[in-house]
Amino acid sequence: MxxxxxxxxxxxxxxxxxxxxxxxxxxxxxxxxxxxxxxxxxxxxxxxxxxxxxxxxxxxxxxxxxxxxxxxxxxxxxxxxxxxxxxxxxxxxxxxGCRFMVAVPEGAEQDLHKWNQARVATKFPRIAEAFFRQQGMQMEIIKLHGNIELAPIVGLAEMIVDLVSTGRTLRENKLVPVAEVLNSxxxxxxxxxxxxxxxxxxxxxxxxxxxxxxxxxxxx
CATH class of the missing domain: 3.40.190.10 (Periplasmic binding protein-like II)
Incomplete structure (x- = not known):
């Protein structure tokens, strides 16, 4: 045995x-x-x-x-x-493989660094915080457990950090990726x-x- x-x-x-x-x-x-x-x-x-x-x-x-x-x-x-x-x-x-992306509403400013001190909704606060710190940006990180794409629509946050595969969910919620955070x-x-x-x-x-x-x- x-x-x-x-x-x-x-x-x-x-x-x-x-x-x-x-x-x-x-x-x-x-x-x-x-x-x-x-x-x-x-x-x-x-x-x-x-x-x-x-x-x-x-x-x-x-x-x-x-x-x-x-x-x-x-x-x-x-x-x-x-x-x-x-x-x-x-x-x-x-x-x-999957990618973490920063996404903002369609038609919004796409220069990431102009969003300094904005609110960011994500299920991955440590990943998001580390990324923005590396960019020299101070952001307010809001942790959610699901439906991250809803946050900019209802005014909870200006942008999101989330997993993106095909990008379909972003498009359906009128969001566009502006920066890659992590390739996993x-x-x-x-x-x-x-x-x-x-x-x-x-x-x-x-x-x-x-x-x-x-x-x-x-x-x-």
């Missing part, structure tokens, strides 16, 4: 990143067949690999990893930057203690994942 200290625990993100995360780990040699369609199960165990999979919300993954409930996790760079958890970022996995992709993160104590298990897996990413096998 494998001792708990020898089990490798990997946190997988629910939602849009899930299937590529599972595919990547499978290509790296782990037995992932049984996690392809987990149903309602949130904790799955591979006897063959002595690997435990935790399936959780992407925003919770840095917490699981920071506190050692998971040794490794796959999560977006945006979540890492926003939460600022004490984790070790190992690899850029090159999938799940999925990253492999590790608990700092696990990375040291379980290096004989983690390092070979990381190298296999690196090879899969560099050879573009995930995209095939």
């Amino acid at each position: 494998v001792a708990d200290r020898d089990i490798l625990t990997v946190a997988l993100p629910k939602g849009t990143l899930y299937h590529n995360s599972v595919k990547l780990l499978g290509l790296a040699g782990l037995d992932t067949e049984f996690v392809q369609d987990p149903g309602r199960q949130l904790l799955l165990y591979s006897v063959k690999d002595a690997v435990r999979f935790i399936i959780c919300r992407p925003t919770d993954i840095p917490t699981y990893v920071e506190y050692g409930a998971a040794d490794l996790g796959l999560v977006g760079k945006d979540t890492i930057v926003e939460q600022q958890k004490d984790v070790y970022e190992l690899l850029d996995l090159k999938f799940g 992709t999925t990253r492999l993160i590790a608990n700092r203690v696990s990375h040291r104590l379980k290096n004989e298990r983690i390092n070979p897996l990381v190298e296999k994942i690196r090879q899969v990413v560099e050879e573009g096998k995930l995209e095939a």
Whole structure:
């Protein structure tokens, strides 16, 4: 029987990143067949690999990893930057790409620096604040949990910082992007203690994942 200290625990993100995360780990040699369609199960165990999979919300993954409930996790760079958890970022996995943009109403001033001291609505206050600080701008950051595009329409804020993929939602709400804040992709993160104590298990897996990413096998 494998001792708990020898089990490798990997946190997988629910939602849009899930299937590529599972595919990547499978290509790296782990037995992932049984996690392809987990149903309602949130904790799955591979006897063959002595690997435990935790399936959780992407925003919770840095917490699981920071506190050692998971040794490794796959999560977006945006979540890492926003939460600022004490984790070790190992690899850029090159999938799940998205962009954070500053957007303002159509017809409004598009020179970003002329919006100094304006109000900004966002679900990602730390990312937004860091960006505007880098620009030498002092802004009032208003945190919302959804429907960010509504804020300029009702006068809550002059602009927004939000994730943009196709730009359709912005167009439908008569908003235009004026600056890119952050380009985010999925990253492999590790608990700092696990990375040291379980290096004989983690390092070979990381190298296999690196090879899969560099050879573009995930995209095939």
